[in-house]
Amino acid sequence: SLTQRLTGLFSRLTGGAGRLTEDSVKEAVREVKRALLEADVSLEVARTFTDAVKEKAVGREGMEGVTHAQQFVKIVHDELQALMGGETKGIEFDVSGTTVIMMVGLQGSGKTTTCGKLALWLRRKHKKSPMLVAADIQRPAAIEQLKVLGKSLDVPVHFEEGGRPPRICARAVEQARKQGSDVVILDTAGRLHIDEPLMEELAAVKREAKPHLVYLVADAMTGQDAVKSSAAFHERLGLSGVILTKLDGDARGGAALSIRQVTGCPVIFVGVGEKLDALDLFHPERMAGRILG
Amino acid sequence: IVKGRKLDEELLEEIEETLLRADVGVATSARLIDELREAGKRGEVREGEQVLPFLKSHLAERLAAGRIVFAPEKPTVILIVGVNGSGKTTSIAKLAGWLRERGKTVVLGAGDTFRAAAVEQLTIWSKRLGIEIVKQDTGADPAAVAFDAADAAVSRGADVLIVDTAGRLHTQEHLMRELEKIRRVLGKRIPGAPHETLLVLDATTGQNAVQQARRFHEATPVTGIILAKLDGTARGGAVLSIKDELDLPVKFVGVGEKLPDIEVFDPVAYVEALFS
Ligand SMILES: Nc1nc2c(ncn2[C@@H]2O[C@H](COP(=O)(O)OP(=O)(O)OP(=O)(O)O)[C@@H](O)[C@H]2O)c(=O)[nH]1
Ligand SMILES: Nc1nc2c(ncn2[C@@H]2O[C@H](COP(=O)(O)OP(=O)(O)OP(=O)(O)O)[C@@H](O)[C@H]2O)c(=O)[nH]1
Ligand SMILES: [Mg+2]
Numbered sequence: 055s056l057t058q059r060l061t062g063l064f065s066r067l068t069g070g071a072g073r074l075t076e077d078s079v080k081e082a083v084r085e086v087k088r089a090l091l092e093a094d095v096s097l098e099v100a101r102t103f104t105d106a107v108k109e110k111a112v113g114r115e116g117m118e119g120v121t122h123a124q125q126f127v128k129i130v131h132d133e134l135q136a137l138m139g140g141e142t143k144g145i146e147f148d149v150s151g152t153t154v155i156m157m158v159g160l161q162g163s164g165k166t167t168t169c170g171k172l173a174l175w176l177r178r179k180h181k182k183s184p185m186l187v188a189a190d191i192q193r194p195a196a197i198e199q200l201k202v203l204g205k206s207l208d209v210p211v212h213f214e215e216g217g218r219p220p221r222i223c224a225r226a227v228e229q230a231r232k233q234g235s236d237v238v239i240l241d242t243a244g245r246l247h248i249d250e251p252l253m254e255e256l257a258a259v260k261r262e263a264k265p266h267l268v269y270l271v272a273d274a275m276t277g278q279d280a281v282k283s284s285a286a287f288h289e290r291l292g293l294s295g296v297i298l299t300k301l302d303g304d305a306r307g308g309a310a311l312s313i314r315q316v317t318g319c320p321v322i323f324v325g326v327g328e329k330l331d332a333l334d335l336f337h338p339e340r341m342a343g344r345i346l347g
Numbered sequence: 348i349v350k351g352r353k354l355d356e357e358l359l360e361e362i363e364e365t366l367l368r369a370d371v372g373v374a375t376s377a378r379l380i381d382e383l384r385e386a387g388k389r390g391e392v393r394e395g396e397q398v399l400p401f402l403k404s405h406l407a408e409r410l411a412a413g414r415i416v417f418a419p420e421k422p423t424v425i426l427i428v429g430v431n432g433s434g435k436t437t438s439i440a441k442l443a444g445w446l447r448e449r450g451k452t453v454v455l456g457a458g459d460t461f462r463a464a465a466v467e468q469l470t471i472w473s474k475r476l477g478i479e480i481v482k483q484d485t486g487a488d489p490a491a492v493a494f495d496a497a498d499a500a501v502s503r504g505a506d507v508l509i510v511d512t513a514g515r516l517h518t519q520e521h522l523m524r525e526l527e528k529i530r531r532v533l534g535k536r537i538p539g540a541p542h543e544t545l546l547v548l549d550a551t552t553g554q555n556a557v558q559q560a561r562r563f564h565e566a567t568p569v570t571g572i573i574l575a576k577l578d579g580t581a582r583g584g585a586v587l588s589i590k591d592e593l594d595l596p597v598k599f600v601g602v603g604e605k606l607p608d609i610e611v612f613d614p615v616a617y618v619e620a621l622f623s
């Protein structure tokens with residue numbers, strides 16, 4: 055583990071005495087950078103992070119009863135946790151009217167499933183009457199997939215036979231207001247951030263449906279590409295937050311740090327399984343521990 | 348980036364960054380850079396101009412492509428596995444189309460009996476392809492569907508049977524055992540089946556891809572990889588570590604969401620794209 059590697063390193067370099075020297079910190083920071091890269095944190099973010107740690111660590115007075123390694127690991131942990139942001143409170147609602155939530159992301163990240171999970175969460179935790187909107191008209195049986203989820207939750211699903219996503223979503227929001235659904239969740243088709251026409255389509259959905267919240271649904275096992283794709287979605291749409299899925303696997307999840315650094319957006323929820331109740335609030339200190347290994 | 352430069356530590360660092368950004372991983376990138384440095388010391392690579400060609404051919408050799416190996420007696424059974432959302436079902440449709448273009452008759456087995464509308468999704472593809480699909484309702488035993496599909500493929504005299512499975516994380520023990528069971532059942536009905544077990548990896552996945560390959564390979568000996576979503580900006584560099592460690596070759600790449608968007612793996616083109 056990283057802590058073990060750092061312990062070995064510090065005892066070799068400093069014999070445990072005095073301040074954290076520039077040389078010992080330099081080597082320790084290299085270990086941390088390596089651990090972050092192995093955890094899929096982006097190269098740039100790993101660099102920025104380790105530079106910040108180096109600055110905080112060098113010259114720090116040795117503490118009573120704490121080894122250099124322990125002290126250094128604490129600095130790293132605290133810095134990582136601070137970056138991941140504070141505890142999330144989930145979704146904040148403006149009490150009046152219909153809240154529209156738009157779900158976006160790359161292909162296969164877990165959007166449709168997460169739409170179902172969010173509907174259940176909103177009903178259970180916030181006593182909302184959600185409506186699901188099937189705005190993916192291109193993937194075979196995507197509408198059917200959302201209808202099956204809606205049926206299992208007894209949540210209404212707005213879908214249309216023809217039409218394009220922007221108008222479908224706008225009509226769904228009108229319909230929601232009429233029938234008293236106070237949260238509308240828009241399931242959009244997965245797409246590449248470099249697909250200009252499809253990114254424009256998302257921008258059009260945003261213009262027509264006017265969502266209060268835009269969530270990026272991202273796969274926890276994403277590697278270096280997390281920076282590119284999340285930056286593009288953020289630039290195009292202005293994200294409110296991120297939902298990190300498939301955290302029930304053993305991916306270290308460094309993408310969480312990369313996305314946070316690059317977009318400034320908080321991770322709000324995490325997906326921890328395929329069932330519709332497998333949605334948790336994001337816990338920054340748990341994520342920090344997972345990334346550092 | 349390399350004109351008129353010598354093979355020095357600065358250049359090596361730049362190349363290492365390119366590899367890391369492509370998800371090649373820390374250890375594998377470091378080893379490749381060491382090999383490059385050694386080649387420099389031996390005089391095999393002197394000028395900066397020689398570096399990229401050397402590295403590219405070195406990498407392309409390591410990534411030697413795999414091809415589908417057809418069984419001596421039809422049907423050849425291909426089992427498709429991988430984690431959730433990696434691109435299995437779509438890759439099956441594309442692979443079926445690719446095989447049909449080469450004169451093979453294909454039957455599909457709707458082995459994902461778990462996820463909402465999974466059977467419907469593959470059924471739509473089978474209709475678009477005009478090929479037969481063997482399926483049961485969602486909730487059925489996937490091994491039973493696999494058995495039925497194998498049976499149907501034999502009695503139809505089909506050349507190839509492709510069996511879809513539900514996405515599963517390699518950390519889910521009971522689901523990995525389910526996969527072993529599907530494989531055993533296929534082998535019982537058709538000796539030697541599955542003749543190919545292709546792991547579908549999402550090119551955007553980082554180092555976890557290596558762990559996925561290890562665990563899936565333990566459960567059902569994988570014979571090749573389909574690297575999907577290579578039309579994005581991710582390069583799926585984990586396939587280098589996977590080839591080094593497990594000797595699993597990439598056989599196909601997915602380059603889009605439509606039927607024609609599948610290509611036989613070309614290591615030279617792949618490595619070119621890594622450094623472009
Ligand atoms: N284990 C696990 N699987 C998940 C999680 N979230 C989603 N999945 C699975 O991931 C796969 C893809 O989920 P979808 O909801 O279809 O993904 P999507 O983003 O809507 O896909 P596209 O619409 O094609 O872009 C399915 O097999 C889901 O069951 C999660 O948190 N954990
Ligand atoms: N751009 C792009 N998208 C792809 C590619 N392959 C698959 N997809 C998309 O990825 C998403 C998931 O594909 P599926 O075929 O449903 O993936 P799966 O592995 O069967 O998913 P589960 O069965 O839920 O585990 C869909 O939106 C596909 O269109 C590819 O090569 N390129
Ligand atoms: Mg979807």
Ligand SMILES: [Mg+2]
Pocket residue numbers: 435436437459465512513514
């Ligand atoms: Mg599938």
